[in-house]
Amino acid sequence: MNLKNYLEVSPEIELALKENKPVVALESTIISHGMPYPQNVETALKVEEIIRENGAIPATMAILNGKLKVGLSKEEIDYLGKKGLKVIKASRRDIPVILAKKEDGATTVASTMILANLAGIKIFATGGIGGVHRGAETTMDISADLEELAMTDVAVVCAGAKSILDLGLTLEYLETKGVPVLGYKTKELPAFYTRESGFNLDAKIDSPEEFAEILKAKWSVGLKGGVVIANPIPEKFAMDYNTIHNAIEEALKEAKENHIKGKESTPFLLAKVKEITKGKSLESNIELVFNNAKLAAEIAKNFVK
Incomplete structure (x- = not known):
């Protein structure tokens, strides 16, 4: 067809x-x-x-x-x-x-x-990528986003992986699949609502021009798959690490009690975190998407030069 x-x-x-x-x-x-x-x-x-x-x-x-x-x-x-x-x-x-x-x-x-x-x-802007869910060693709940990044030649500008996930295992999975995870002006993986996670990235990149060069180099030599461009949420919209961590723990507990899994789990957890943080997490979510859109446009401009 x-x-x-x-x-x-x-x-x-x-x-x-x-x-x-x-x-x-x-x-x-x-x-x-x-x-x-x-x-x-x-x-x-x-x-x-x-x-x-x-x-x-x-x-x-x-x-x-x-x-x-x-x-x-x-x-x-x-x-x-x-x-x-x-x-x-x-x-x-x-x-x-x-x-x-x-x-x-x-x-x-x-x-x-x-x-x-x-x-x-070649350039895509989003909020955060999916990844390996907490407890995936028994549930095998791993987002299809990771497999797509392993084989599809598109760069994804995001605020890291969603913080409801197991960030360490998500990075391990991407490393196994040969997907570069690069930070914009940071060496630490941002965790969606917060600028830090405690996990190091493959490299810190300081300009949109450099990202464009890396993408051209990757695909020119036939290295299949995408690139994760991790862009931390702007400081003034970032949430307190402990507040968000506690909200996620509470949401995860409720998801388990209600047997929520698979593609229902992410929307449920994000809605629950929004409820627990009295809407602040949604405001942060919107601002980080705006921030990623701006960086993606800059990279796209340099990529087509």
Whole structure:
């Protein structure tokens, strides 16, 4: 079957890629599953605006009516925001079924990387990547994001891995798969809501230009897979380490008691942490996404030079 039967790239993105202009991929799970309407839509449009202000073109991804969409209109973003949790959270394994049934899907980190790669987009901005869940030695609960990073040539700008995860095991997994985990002006892995985690990264990189050079070098010599670009949350929006640690412990305990696992666990834990921190974690989440969008636009500009 022809890929054109399934893939729809917006005219703006198509032209930008043809003319070698910087484009930044964006996911849509943050819209449908990340926060309530209309805040989800406002945040998504603001992220797009930040990317434009910093000289790149945003390409929000989703699956709509069985089509892989690269670059959404405001109306499509609003549709996803209103439909919310009724939209399927779509990772790699879900894509064929959603396409065949002509359903809607919100793209995770893994599926956004797939769509970006199909369209030819190399830089992607998100909040935090998925990873190895706590207790994975018995549950085998490991995010598909890690496997995607091992094989798909897209760089992911994030505030590290979500702090509800086992960060040490997540880094070990990425190392085994040969995925570079690089810090922007830091040698320590940021842990989403906080700037520190106690875990060292592969390298500290001080400029968007240097990141662009590293990506070109990696893919030019045929080293498959992505790169994690860890960008710490801005200091004024970072949360206290102990506050967030205690909130996560409480949320994990509740998830275990309610037998919540698999793809339900991350949205449940993030919602629980938001409740425990009285909404402060959501504010931090939004600000770190804005911060990542800005850095991704800078890297994209340098990458196409």
